[in-house]
Amino acid sequence: MATSLPSATREIRLVIAPEGLPGPEHFAVVAQPLPTPGPGQVLVRNRYSLVFPGLRTLIAGAPEGVPLPPINAGDVLFGPAVGEVVAAGPGSPLQPGDAVTHLLGWREHALVAAADCTPVGDVLPDPVAHLSSGSAAYGALTRLADVRPGDTVFVTGAAGAVGTLAGPIARLLGAGKVIGSTRSPAKAERLRTELGYDSVVISGGQPTTLAQQLGIAATEGIDVRVDTVGGEQLTAALTAARRGARLALVGALSGQLSPHRDGDSAPVEIDTFRIINQGITLRGYSGIDHPEVTEEWAKRFGGWLRSGEISFPHVRIPGIERAPQALQELFEGRHFGTVVVELPTR
Numbered sequence: 001m002a003t004s005l006p007s008a009t010r011e012i013r014l015v016i017a018p019e020g021l022p023g024p025e026h027f028a029v030v031a032q033p034l035p036t037p038g039p040g041q042v043l044v045r046n047r048y049s050l051v052f053p054g055l056r057t058l059i060a061g062a063p064e065g066v067p068l069p070p071i072n073a074g075d076v077l078f079g080p081a082v083g084e085v086v087a088a089g090p091g092s093p094l095q096p097g098d099a100v101t102h103l104l105g106w107r108e109h110a111l112v113a114a115a116d117c118t119p120v121g122d123v124l125p126d127p128v129a130h131l132s133s134g135s136a137a138y139g140a141l142t143r144l145a146d147v148r149p150g151d152t153v154f155v156t157g158a159a160g161a162v163g164t165l166a167g168p169i170a171r172l173l174g175a176g177k178v179i180g181s182t183r184s185p186a187k188a189e190r191l192r193t194e195l196g197y198d199s200v201v202i203s204g205g206q207p208t209t210l211a212q213q214l215g216i217a218a219t220e221g222i223d224v225r226v227d228t229v230g231g232e233q234l235t236a237a238l239t240a241a242r243r244g245a246r247l248a249l250v251g252a253l254s255g256q257l258s259p260h261r262d263g264d265s266a267p268v269e270i271d272t273f274r275i276i277n278q279g280i281t282l283r284g285y286s287g288i289d290h291p292e293v294t295e296e297w298a299k300r301f302g303g304w305l306r307s308g309e310i311s312f313p314h315v316r317i318p319g320i321e322r323a324p325q326a327l328q329e330l331f332e333g334r335h336f337g338t339v340v341v342e343l344p345t346r
Contacts, residue, residue, distance in 0.1 A: 049105030081105030313337030
């Protein structure tokens with residue numbers, strides 16, 4: 001192992017199982033000796049770690065069907081990360097200096113099986129863009145919703161990691177009108193001025209209901225819905241759905257971000273008669289079911305970024321010690337776009 005490497009590294013652990021939403025008090029920054037990679041392993045110095053709402057579900061105990069293990073008290077948090085290989089064990093196809101993505105974020109250094117790393121390459125102009133949630137938005141719009149020229153598309157949670165990309169992607173795929181939802185008037189303004197949303201409805205604290213606002217924004221109804229929220233917003237979308245509308249469910253923030261639920265369910269009342277009568281399709285999107293989307297999305301995303309047709313809205317929170325606070329801020333809706341923790345290169 002190179003002598004320039006530190007003798008210790010830090011990681012974020014869950015120290016207390018929370019009741020309700022986790023806060024910084026439930027986590028600790030813990031120092032550990034720097035591990036040495038064995039055969040087929042690499043040591044990665046993480047550069048960026050994704051802060052994502054799915055951690056709430058994992059901390060609450062991953063339900064059946066979730067392809068990730070639960071996070072229990074004493075466990076290190078994990079999630080998508082981008083980093084640089086700094087040491088490689090015997091037989092590893094990766095070498096020091098290689099940039100990779102993997103799932104052992106929330107730590108300064110990660111000991112990872114080389115087979116569990118994906119080389120970054122140059123498909124995207126900025127490595128941090130590999131942590132975008134655009135693959136889910138793109139997959140939902142192309143595999144489930146099948147956006148058609150002139151469609152009216154409604155994106156819920158439009159100021160989040162998925163929504164800030166779903167709207168612009170829908171436009172590039174031919175949508176005629178793109179409507180978003182958010183809880184913040186300031187974010188609504190940014191969605192219109194920075195990302196080209198035609199109109200934005202605001203949930204909570206308004207004199208008119210979400211359904212009433214949506215009726216004004218989409219006078220002829222909606223054709224496509226990319227849903228990251230569920231709850232009342234799903235109910236409103238079904239009311240506004242035109243005949244043959246396609247609703248793609250990508251997230252369930254109404255359940256994950258509720259302090260009154262466990263983060264592993266998001267029940268909602270829907271009008272099944274309307275779904276049947278209007279021929280509406282309602283499907284959940286999972287990347288596991290569409291493995292080809294990841295590579296396809298990366299190529300299109302890279303091309304759109306380089307041409308300036310799309311941007312990657314994100315916030316970089318510096319320092320691993322700020323990671324627990326960044327998670328709380330995500331739950332509170334303080335940020336716009338994707339949230340990542342940025343670590344120093346040395």
